[in-house]
Amino acid sequence: MAPTRETIKGPVRDQVAANVRARRERLRLSLADVAALLTQLGHPMGRHAVLRIETGARAASVDDLVALALALDCSPLALLLPSEDPGEPVKITSRAALEYADAWHWARGKGTSRPKILTERKG
Structure with missing residues (x-):
């Protein structure tokens, strides 16, 4: 069986996970706060989905990454590196x-x- 997006875990995925969590915590936002911001931005994502990205259990799509960067008030690059x-x-x-x-x-x-x-x- 070929690996899927959910099973391939690379270093950038791990970095995105760590950066999303760190940025959210630095801004003192809850998972529910981020989910609400994402919905306001037109990219609905539940708090559980945000948590799965933060733990590396879910890969962030390019659209997820851009929306998360907007919600977390940073550049997408700041989440990648x-x-x-x-x-x-x-x-x-x-x-x-x-x-x-x-x-x-x-x-x-x-x-x-x-x-x-x-x-x-x-x-």
Whole structure:
């Protein structure tokens, strides 16, 4: 059986989950508050759906990401990438990464850095 959108969990999905939760908590919004804002924006999503995105149990679609960014008063990029330098390359896929500053430049269309392909170590 081929993996589905719900079963493929990559590093960006994990980053979106962490960033949505952190941003919501920073704004002191409840899950119900975010769900209400999303409904006002024309993108109805229940609080349980928001929770599933925050826990990584649900992948955020592109439309979800844009609506969440509007509801959380930030750029969609702020949900896609770490807000602070993690001290290690930022994974863009499970096997491609960029240094923190290069990841932000790349995401903004200003960088020419190609992601470094990571190889798995045989242990």
